[in-house]
Amino acid sequence: MRRKPIRLIAALVAVAAAVAAALTVRTAFAEPETPPEDGAAVQLGAEATVAAMQPGWNLGNSLDAVGEDETAWGNPRITPELLDSIRAQGFNSIRIPVTWSAHQAETGDYAIDAAYLARVQEVVDLALEDGFYVLINIHHDSWQWVNQMPTRHDEVLARYNAAWTQIAGAFADAPPELVFENINEPQFADVGEEEGDALLNELNESFHAIVRGSGGVNAQRLLVIPTLHTSSEQARLDAAAASIAALDDPMIAATVHYYGYWPFSVNVAGYTTFNEEVRGDIVAAFDRVKATFIDQGVPVILGEWGLLGFDKHTGVIEQGEKLKFFEYLGYYANEVGMTTMWWDNGQHFDRGSHTWKDPDLFAHVAGAWAGRSGTAASDQVYVPAGEAPAAAAVPLQLNGLEFAGVFNGDTELAAGTDYTLDGEQLTLSAGLLASLADGAALGERAVLEVRFSSGVPWKLHIIASTAPAVQDATGTTTELAVPVAFNGDQLATMEAVYPDGTPAGPQDWTAFKEFAVAFTPDYEAGKIVLPEAFFAAVDDNATVNLTFHFWSGKTIEYTVERSGTVVTGSAA
Template sequence: MRRKPIRLLAAAVAVAAAAAAAFTVRTAFAEPEAERADAAQLSAAETVAAMQPGWNLGNSLDAVGEDETAWGNPRITPELLDSIRAQGFNSIRIPVTWSAHQDEAAPYAIDTAYMDRVEEVVDLALEDGFYVLINIHHDSWQWVNQMPTQHDAVLARYDAAWTQIAAAFADAPPELVFENINEPQFADVSEEEGDALLHELNTSFHEIVRGSGGGNAERLLVIPTLHTSSEQPRLDAAAESIASLDDPMIAATVHNYGFWPFSVNIAGYTTFNDEVRADLEGVFDRVKATFVDKGVPVILGEWGLLGFDKHVGVVEQGEKLKFFEYLGYYAAKTGVTTMWWDNGQHFDRTAHTWKDPELFAHVAGAWEGRSGTAATDLVYVPAGETPAAQTIALQENGLEFTGLSHGDAELAEGTDYTVGADGLTLSADLLARLVGDGGLGERAVLEARFSSGVPWQLHVISSQAPVAQDASGTTAGLDVPVAFNGDQLATMEAVYADGTPAGPANWTPYQEFAVAFEPDYEAGTIALTEAFFAAVNDDSTVNLTFHFWSGKTLEYTVERSGSGVAGSAA
């Protein structure tokens, strides 16, 4: 049975730096149920381990505006939380932005109706069996970042916020976790000065919460690094700050959105290569050595790829899956709990289904162990030609290849395919049968199975060389007509006649996907954006090379004169 919140008026609560200030606060939770009794006995490490895996309810209560629907997500419902719990998540991070609901002057009171709503959502999540993490979220860049020049006012408001939050949730069960601030940052100071300011916030947060009574005396508290960075100097500063608090119920947190060039598809980083993998390993190795090995558990409070916020195709599907599979594996190997960032791009909060079930399968698969992958998930077969056999290198990840199927049909080893030292070879006869004499595009999906984990899909695609046409437009944008002919765009090079890079990324010829250019497969265009032309010299010629996943390239020339642009195919 869902527990009903108990709202009790409390006495006036004094707030640091706000003399004689008073707040009306409530005790939101009844005594923990019997089944939660053991949670109170868990150490910080045991609590963080029990939180694995976690999910972020992003862009809802943290939305900047008057309402949780301000950034396009529907109102949070019990059914949504039930659905997420049913996916296997044991914890939920509920980011909360307080700015629009807190007075900007002393005593910095938080709107009662908003606190009620936060309580309601937290209560629903706790009743679903989640560990729940709440925080101060986008306030970090809205006003907390002004602490260098408005030190006393920012600290007073921050203290007032946590005084009220702590009082409201003092009697919540131990499954509720407090994170003091999301992605802390401070304007116009050095990193070392930022570390010192964050330490001041950490200390104040710790004193307020621990002194607020009830369950807050032993509640797990989560402390971030500056910018939630995993760079060693930031980790060291956070470790020193945590050590100074001398409290066993503290965890550290960092965020990770992958190796940046890969995460946004810039500078030619289109694949999950050794450099991208090494960068990921470095993050976890550093947090393990700095925190985990010294008894401080770590929560990866947000993780994913930045490209999701721009265009679903920024990172190719197979390369994306390899990143997600490996991150889950390596996090488990280093003992780090993960909380997947989802601002609505992954779980459909109306239909309560995954927008990309294959992606979620790999995320969930990593909770249990490894999955086999391959060098690619794309098998391009030239249309109108007799296919040749193709070999795809397997990445078994400690598993064994066990079979290949097409739909419900099991394919025959030795006839349809062979497996050797070079990998999985698809026979010419199989490929001819799969593509047939049909049209361009995806013709079949094969599943390579391994001894455990999620099968690896191979998309068999019939394609021809892409073809572009001449076009004209303005610096507000140019849509280049392209017949993709079954192919898929990987990246774009842009250089001036002298070979120097052209476009917003003037340090590399390979421009950023969905910033400088963006394909529209249904419309049959590649858009060169306003941002691209804003960085292109006037009265200049730019030579473009479009790179496709089949390995084919397409040359195109753009000339800019004033606000006019003209494109011509090679």
């Protein structure tokens, strides 16, 4: 049943009235209590608790999986060994997203299945025993049923209240290292942002009253309140700040999520590099969070962060550009004083072997916990196979560090012979490159390390290549596989336009298509695949001119003709 309009208006007025209060400095912080007897845990203040949680990791796609079991989305059952392994990586907190919908009655008393609640308790206890701070929440329920609150207000609120009543009751005596986040990425169907803010404020008030009224450690447990959509837009920050101020509770933290400047994060519209615009988006978002919350005494947890392109696979963004993003984000989060909890749904830490799938990526994530690492304009140096190479300039980004040398394995290269350094301009000599790329083999020939006074070394991949080549192909609108001899090169992006120059295919506002959506390279099979999603947005009986852009700087022109469901491709 939809709530009465006057109730919504009152809620909006209440939120607006509290905005000014939210922007004032909060001076009341929960101080640690007198040390209790028998070694019981001490409750830290909100800022100290959030600081102690840095750095954090998400146990994604496990207890939050939509289905009957925590393995429903492909991850193995959570074990003590997994948690031990994550703790050993240096993480101090773990966010355990929990989706309750499949385990909670949809009517009546909205009871949560006892066996499922016990499993959540078991995992939480294991994590606490490992020394983690632990954050649990209501997760995918946000889009499964909580988002229906505008049209089913009383029913949704009753179910939400029942869920938190049961969760709070089950964990009332858990140590203060357990933290509650009221809901993940809150959203509400078919309403404007301001009405969404008001609805979220209602949930915040219910959550706060239920937990604080449930007794035990919950009376002072740290509670985490998100912005609408966990957005860092200023209007959403202001609304959440107002809601938090109205609760007048020093043991509250705010949370937002950040997955990067969108075109870069999915590799679309030509944003293939970590440029100033991409970096500036991090700065602007984090500065807003700092000014709205942290500077006002409300600590902030970056509850999820990463890159949206990882939803396809982690190769959507070129390795070096990816590493620069992760290095800078971690550094700047530290600068503003924000605790980070890295999103990992199984893409990063192999939950079977308990190893990192990309050790270099984790090295840059972990390196940012302590300070900066040096980087460079690129991590690739292309050498023409079968030709005498020229010297290659590689602009470094020292990031406040000092240059400490270039190494090939354990061998330090000779300054003045193998390379020269002029300020931040590193130049690899022609002789060095000729020796590294000697022979006819294509592809990566060596990996050099540029080392700095501290932080993670920057790897330079020396790649021997010749010009890529494509062949004619025939397919259907389900898929066209373009045969490609990559010849050691790698694909950066693809343009698609009609003969009049207008963009063709999906993302019709840009000629540069989205990586792994409109096209995907397959290096092992030697092809570039144009999938159904590309042709679904291509006119029938149309010609499309493609330009494949490679990281070496080379390009290839290719023409695609569509007639009904038949597609033909031809090299220029």
